[in-house]
Amino acid sequence: MSTDTRSTDVGRDGDTGGNGTDERYDAVVVGGGAAGLSAALVLGRARRRTLVVDAGEPRNAPTAHMQGVLSRDGMSPADYLAAGRREIARYGVEWRAGRVTGAAPDGRDGFTVSLADGTGVGARRLVVTTGLVDELPEIDGVAQRWGRDVLHCPYCHGWEVRDRAFGVIAHPEMPAHQALMVSQWSKDVTLFLHTAGEPTAADAALLDAAGVRVVTGEVAGLAVEDDALTGVRLADGRFVPRSVVFVGATRLAARDGVLRQLGAELRATPFGEFAAVDETGRTSVPGVWAAGNVTGPQEQVVNAVSRGYRAAAAINGELLLADLAEKAARRPTG
Numbered sequence: 001m002s003t004d005t006r007s008t009d010v011g012r013d014g015d016t017g018g019n020g021t022d023e024r025y026d027a028v029v030v031g032g033g034a035a036g037l038s039a040a041l042v043l044g045r046a047r048r049r050t051l052v053v054d055a056g057e058p059r060n061a062p063t064a065h066m067q068g069v070l071s072r073d074g075m076s077p078a079d080y081l082a083a084g085r086r087e088i089a090r091y092g093v094e095w096r097a098g099r100v101t102g103a104a105p106d107g108r109d110g111f112t113v114s115l116a117d118g119t120g121v122g123a124r125r126l127v128v129t130t131g132l133v134d135e136l137p138e139i140d141g142v143a144q145r146w147g148r149d150v151l152h153c154p155y156c157h158g159w160e161v162r163d164r165a166f167g168v169i170a171h172p173e174m175p176a177h178q179a180l181m182v183s184q185w186s187k188d189v190t191l192f193l194h195t196a197g198e199p200t201a202a203d204a205a206l207l208d209a210a211g212v213r214v215v216t217g218e219v220a221g222l223a224v225e226d227d228a229l230t231g232v233r234l235a236d237g238r239f240v241p242r243s244v245v246f247v248g249a250t251r252l253a254a255r256d257g258v259l260r261q262l263g264a265e266l267r268a269t270p271f272g273e274f275a276a277v278d279e280t281g282r283t284s285v286p287g288v289w290a291a292g293n294v295t296g297p298q299e300q301v302v303n304a305v306s307r308g309y310r311a312a313a314a315i316n317g318e319l320l321l322a323d324l325a326e327k328a329a330r331r332p333t334g
Contacts, residue, residue: 044091062147
């Protein structure tokens, strides 16, 4: 354990509490996934008094391994997060299991953060990294096989299931997109339109060029034998053998309750609403940053780590300059 060299200027008036909170931190990170731990690591190394509050609900929990993370390819998500928690502890960052139920301005350039256990803490700055929830289509078997042979991201899982018989359940607004993407990993791809309309002529030409077979009609469920996916059942009784299904019809619901409560601006996408942020993760609410999947659907682990780093560096710079400006203002003139 390193010597604790964090900043002791945790409150403008020098206290560690006040305004109904038990403690006041330079930064509170809401969410302890890849983005949150990355932000906490950088803040801790910058000698900032930092707290991570983690509800323990990572999006990739159903998967046995994470892929595409340099030097950690194939590592289990649980082991990765445990390693991150050990790393932030070396810099005096506090980690607390719990759920943030709300946040509000504290009237002194910071926030009061409320936790589900009834306690509260103060924060000069907030980093919201609460991720998202995959709202799966109500098709029999999809939820049960999620993260195993029912998948969403080919970059995360494509190599592991390469050259198998793929099925793709179409996204209502972009029916061809997922099928075209996964055709890089298999030449045996069937697109099930399910409730989506027919592809445009341009998309139909691309699907034909990729060798993707298109099946109309609603999907009723998935067939499983001996704990393995065997095919797709359609409502009209047809059965199409498949060993992997990619779900393009997933709706992505950001865990953005804290951001909405604070009035943060959101942006609409075909996959749902996400926090609008600048290149550093700064939201429309002064003093609040967001990183990871709460800001968009394509923030895989490696991207989330980068975004958490950027947010932390911006926060430290803002706090540093604010403190120096206040110190300079207190100096006698003349």
